[in-house]
Amino acid sequence: MTKRGALERVLFYLFGGLAVLSSLSMVTRRNPLGSALSLVVAFLSLAALYAVLKAHLLFAIQLWVYAGAVMVLVLFVIMLLNLRESESRPQPLGFGRFAIATVAVAGVGWKALSVFAEQTGDAVTVDDSFGTVAGVGEVLFTRWVLQFEVVSILLLAVIVAVVVLVKRRA
Amino acid sequence: MESGLLWLIPAAPLAAFVVNGSVSLATSRPGRHAPHGLVHAVACLGPGIAFLVSVWTFWQLHGMPEGSRVLTQHVYEWISSGSLQIDVAFRIDPLSGLMLLFVTGVGTLIHIYSTSYMHEERGFARYFTYLNLFMFAMLILVLADSLPLLFVGWEGVGLCSYLLIGYWYDDPEKASAGKKAFVFNRIGDFGVLLAMFLIFWTLSRAGAPSLRFEDIRAHLDAFSPGVATAVCLLLFLGATGKSAQIPLFVWLPDAMAGPTPVSALIHAATMVTAGVYLVARLGFLYALAPMALSIVALVGATTAVVAASIGVAQNDFKKVLAYSTVSQLGYMFVGVGVGAYGAGIFHVFTHAFFKACLFLGSGSVIHALHGEQDIRNMGGLRKVMPVTFWTFLIATLALAGIPPLAGFFSKDAILWEALSRPNVVWPWLPKLLWAMLLLGAFLTAFYMWRLVALAFFGTFRGTKEKLHHAHESPWPMAMPLVVLAACSVIVGFFGVPGFLGGSNAIDHWLEPAFVAEGHTAVAAVAEHAAHSAAAEWGATGVAMLMGLLGIGLGHLLYVRRPELATQLAARFSGLRRVLAAKYYVDEAYDAVVVRPVRMLSDRVLWRIFDVRIIDGIVNLLGGLTKAFSYVFRFFQSGYVQTYVFVVVLGVLVLLWRVK
Amino acid sequence: MGLLSSIVFLPTVFALALLLMPRGNDRAVRVLALVGMLVDFAAALVLLARFGTGSGMQFVERVPWIEHFGIEYHLGVDGISLWLVVLTGFIAPLAVLGSWKGISERVREFHVLLLLLQTGMMGVFMSLDLFLFYIFWEITLIPMYFLVGIWGHERRLYAAIKFFVYTMAGSLLMLVAILALVLQHQQQTGEYTFNVLRLYETHVPQSQALWYFGAFAVAFAIKVPMWPLHTWLPDAHVEAPTAGSVILAAILLKMGCYGFLRFAIPLFPEAAMAILPVLFILPVVGIVYGALVAMVQPDLKKLVAYSSVSHLGFVMLGLFAFNRQGLEGALYQMINHGLSTGALFLMVGMLYERRHTRQIAAFGGLAQSMPVYSTVFVIVMLSSIGLPGLNGFVGEFLILLGAFHEARPYAIVATTGVILGAVYMLWATQRVLFGKLDKDENRNLPDLGRRELAVLVPLVVMILVMGVYPKPFLSRMHDAVGDLMAHVESRVENQRRADLAPPAPWDVARQVDATGKGAR
Amino acid sequence: MITVPAWNSEVWMLLAPMVVVCLTAVLQLTLDLMAGERRVPSAWISIGGLAIAGVLVLGRWEAPLGQAERALGGAIRIDNLTVFLTVLILGGAALALATADGYLDQAKRGQRPEFHALALFAVTGMMLLVAAGELMTLFLALELLSFPTYVLCAFRRDQLKSSESALKYFVLGSFASSIFLYGVALIWGSTGTTVISSLAAAPESSLLHLGTLLLVVGFLFKIGAAPFHMWVPDVYEGAPTPVTAFMATTVKVAAFGAFIRVLVGFVVTQSMPTATALAVIAGLTMIVGNLSALTQDNIKRMLAFSSVAHAGYMLVGLAAVARSGWDTGAVAVLYYLAAYVFMNIGAFTVVTLLSRSAEGELQFDRDWSGSARRYPFLGIAMTIFMLGLGGIPPTAGFFGKYSLFKAAIDAGMMPLVLVAILNSLVSVYYYLRVVVAMYMRTERTVIPGVLESLAPARAHVLQGPGAMAAEEMVAPPRMADGRAWMANAVVAICLFATLWLGIGANLGALPGVSRVIDWAELAASALR
């Protein structure tokens, strides 16, 4: 148990740290391409963390959907729009903007994280089906089937929406 | 006793007013002319009928037993609200009966006079409309059985005075004079109104809320001395306004801007005596307030002297008469002020005739000279206008108090009463009053003779042309002059005092009106100190002497040795100027009251308080709101990240405050 | 549909009819609007004729409306509202007739708004349900706002908005107070109602009642307008078209006075009595202040507007005196002011139509070119300054008499208004009508035409009749005023008994008054 | 443990209204494909679909919660509240969409079916939102309504403002939904359930409080309460006017409906100063909204700020609910929503009708001068809408405000009511500005907006005496001149509703104020 616990801790700090660092990198890159690549790393780290949390299905989905589909889409758009050093202009609030934003966010974070920090509890023992396709699928298609259907409608709507937006003029 | 005909007295002139008013309005458009005959007939018929009914009523009254000589008529309920009940009801007692008689009589004469005097005027129908309305209002004033109804007439005559003074409204000064008269009257009315409220309040507390004269007389116990004094002084304030006493006398000389018959009727014979009438009417109330009475007397005496002194220095024919009127009104107030209501009213009565005569005479002169009013441009009219001259002379002598003309008796009565009645408040007052009145009598005789001398004696000082056109007035003007002059001779005999062997009929006639039955306070004041007939003789002699002295001096300065007058004028030029400028009272009012108030209203109340402060606050609130609007809009920068930032701030605040 | 409803909604019906009329025929529009107003007036006269004596509301119509909140369509008339209804009916046709020539733009809209305004005003005077009252109260705002804003003069936008916002400020406060009061009533009785007559019985703790009364009072005081909340009035009056000014002065301002009489005072008598000194001071200041400021106005219309401030000071003084003479005088003076100030505004409008200016300095000597006009002007002016024999005197006299009973110092100061009123009115008259006719523009001004006479003669006749024979007017007020006084007195008496306070001086006089009445 | 929903006919009947709307959206797209060159009456199809959904949902009025609801694990509750709100949403959507075709034609923008489809998808989301009894469903519904709305905002692809508004809406909306979702996560994490009815009984914890707070922030964002309101003006201004009308009304109804449910469901039961916080936010929202609106010159922006202010008024009602727990506040809010829908759609439709060339001439002070003269009906209508929004009798807005204030006074929140009163006063000023422009200013002869849009070379040619004629020539027709009867009908309906909901009495079948209030009360009783 402790060994597993230690491993888990190592993995947590490894991927957690990676996620944080790559997120920071994403936020601070000047080039959107760099940001995008940093984000990919963050997504991958998160996928790893999902695995640590025994959410195997989500691990896969995270890889496919985020690291795969979404990021490809983003990169595609970046290429399409040929965006590079687009932030050369001075910003309305300049450097101050960064400082003020950080302070404000930190203020929120201080309060929120202190609440988080109070949380105790250990991971419960779970059966093998936990986090697997079968396990999640059973829950998804029984109790959450309505929501699932809603998502499908959402996707349909989004397809129409995107078409409306980007379709060339008839 | 109930009489069914009283309503006819005011109704007749009212009807005339309606008819003439309609005619006047209908013909007011340019190019239309009112029918002279109709207007004249109607105009004279109104007061004429009133006069006849009055005479008949008076006769009836005369036939009733002494002490119960009252005729009443309840016409309809006017204002009724809770305990307040005011009726249109008329009441004739000896006092109002007497007033009625000469008001309608003199009024009718002046209407007749006016038909000729105003013949050339385009707006003569309008003139008669006002004049008829005046008669109506004056009769209401006299006939009223309650204070509010009296007040209707009181204000009504003020209105007509306003309208008639401003008859030639296209002259701004004349219009202004009318306004002045109205406003000064209103100041007096303020007092009358408050007096009414105070009386009603007092009587309400006594359980007999009313404003009828009879009820006031019946509940005199309700008035504490303080309240009685307050009421009387407030009423007297009204009287000073209407009767042109100090401090509100300045309007009357200006009122000479009106047509001369108006001056005769309103500003000499009738309306201006309403103040005296009011005090006399409520004599039983004044009896409760010796202090108020003393003030009335003192104010009257002062006015008598001051106005007479001003009269000495006036050059306008009518202004001299106007100041003379003010002065004589002062005499009347002394009369009523010392509690000698009979004497006061007697003077009202006699004064009505000779002063009307004087004014009509002046009108005759002015008419003849086509509007010339300055006595320095007259002279020698004695031969051109004999009727006018002789009637004027008689009236002048009457005014100067030369026996046996009317003025002598009435003035002498006042002088004697003033001297002989002890004053409980200020014991020294009687002598002072007497001295002042003597001085007044002297001045009166002097300026009147000056007037006569300058206008009728000597040679004509105006233009040739004017002299050429000058002529004696036609009969409708001459006839009233003669009648009035005759009256000036006769009416004095109604009040021949006892020591001269007379019966003082007027005093006896009037007495019941002033006495509240069984009221001790009244009796106390009314009590005569016993004086010997010799003293009375002596006093009379001195008074008469004063009149003669005045005439003599006047004759000396203006007929015999005119150069002396010029020298004197040069010698006392300062005094002359002050007198000619009426002691600068008008200017003082202007500087102390009119200008500051106007300034305050315009600069402070309106432009600063209203516009800057109140509206300023309102607009400032609006402006502040708008300013805040821009503050909020500043944050609405249009940058999406600002918005996100505000969201984060919102979360921040919620987190830190709510959690 | 009952008589009252007919009176209220007949103008609306005519307004709708006007809307359906084809465009372009202004004359037909005017005629129809006039007919509408006349029919409404006729209905009001029927009401007057059928009005009986006795206490309580008459011609009551009561239909559930918004049951959920206990709101009813509840109309009724007593001696207090009767005359205001009749006055409203009387003035409206004159206002239409008076703007026959003055309004040439958007004629249809103009008359539709006038008719709607009529509905609102009638509703205000008849509503016995607070909610209904509030709705009518606000409804009157809208047409007036348009009348000023569309057909007004140069600064009409400012004036219209000022009028609207000023008035709204007060009425919103009143709305809160209404809600709070109704809630209080519900908590006491379990009944949710807006019925004024029921709410009269609500006991509100004094600390709250003061606030509620304050809210009502501010709303009404703005409308009256009481000094120092009056500054919207001169602007609104000056900028409004003639008909607007007339109705504003003659009727709308009375809504404020009426509000005090029907709502503010009887709902919270204890509170009103508690702040009586303030309630006396404000009208008195208003009387003097309005007169002084009116005196120096260079604009004739503004002068009349400020004179309204002064005159309504009298009304309010009488109202707060709250004895029979004061109340009846105040009611009477409301009608008087409606007639005389209405007439003055009409006449200023007639001058404006001829000369397109309202500056006093632009006139002078008009008595020469317009004698009939001048005659009427003088009569109206005299009515306005309270000349005995004309209507103004009766009201002023009763008011001052009543006020004198309750608060002598105030009454004395107020009486100076009699002097000041004469000063500014006579001065203005002199500058407009008298003097030399020295301006060429004024030389050939036509005198009153037949239409204008038709507008003014009824007013002058009423001015005379009400001055000479006020009895029919006063006698119909007696019962309602008695009811009101009895109600307020019993409320105050109850409170006094609860407080064990010594009787106030003003009450002594009232008791004497009552005994005096008995003695007669 | 896991309840398997029985997807029987009962469940389908429950979902039928949403399904119908969703299918209508699909139908729009299919018909468009089949129609080819022919014009498809998209608006009528939408209205038809919405009407059918309306009938279906009305069938659930007063119906007891059945097996089906339980079957869905509490995810959906079709109670009276749902029915009431859904009808409002459907009605508002139908009215807003009825004006869309004319607008799109005028804007020379195709893709009408897509427009309607997107809107109908959003309506589906709203229906789900007000029916949702579970937080995750709530989240999904929120996104389902948001995404199409973002795109609808950007529907005028050719206009920068339109795209910009979409971007702002998107960024802020996504940000807010992240917060919302975080809230859901924390709530679920701390209680193990997301079903509202179970949450009421869940033990309190700081985590739950935090989650609740974030959830509430998400709602406050959607309803546009200060300080989460800043997207509102920019988005409302930039979006095509019918979309603005749609957003400003239906979305707000849906968001408020869901918010009430959540609030009463489990927020107020927690030991947080909810009422005070809501009161402060309400006050702030009113103040910010009204004061910002005060000096706006663009009519849409002004209406946007006014809608912020109205959110503030309604929050007063919610604060009252939070304070007293009585549902009078909720009743008032529901009534106000109904009133608000009609007034706002009416106002925005007038904007649509009066702005030449779609999205032009929105500077009402200048562009609308004297327009009431040429368009008397629109003038009257706009006046009534403005009066209604200002809360002046005899309009629905007044009665709505009245009931809100009453609820707040009942709850003892007099200071808040006074703030609201002052705000109403301020609001009157800017609403009247519109009326002033339309009625009291003189009509312009030359329309600067049109001239400015022309090339400078042509503009100076137009300075001459021929300017008038040229202006007539170049100005595209106003919608009011052409195919606008539907929009006018919408205005008429809104006008009637605005007045009738202000003073209407129950007249036979026609419901008056009282009956609508009764309905709102029945709806609010579902919260007990």
Added chain:
Amino acid sequence: MVGLNEWLILSGILFLIGAVGVLTRSNGLILFMSLELMLNAVNLSFVAFSRFTGRMDGQVFVFLVTAVAASEAAIGLAIFVNLFRLQKSVDVDQLNSMGD
């Protein structure tokens, strides 16, 4: 063992970093990516809660949220593309044609 608090804090930090990104980056795409990061941070807490309570509903939520996030990506990018057509830039600092 890694405690729930640590997971939550990690999730929180990621969320906050995303927030900072949204607040500061004027490049629309980076801003957009920050939004995606925030959703992912929430997902992490869902998964963590799921793990610590043994309820798989949290993972279902993540599943659903992922779909939503993908939709969001599509919509967002479409909006950016559309905007870029008009503005030739995705810099949000240049976007203030509205605002007071």
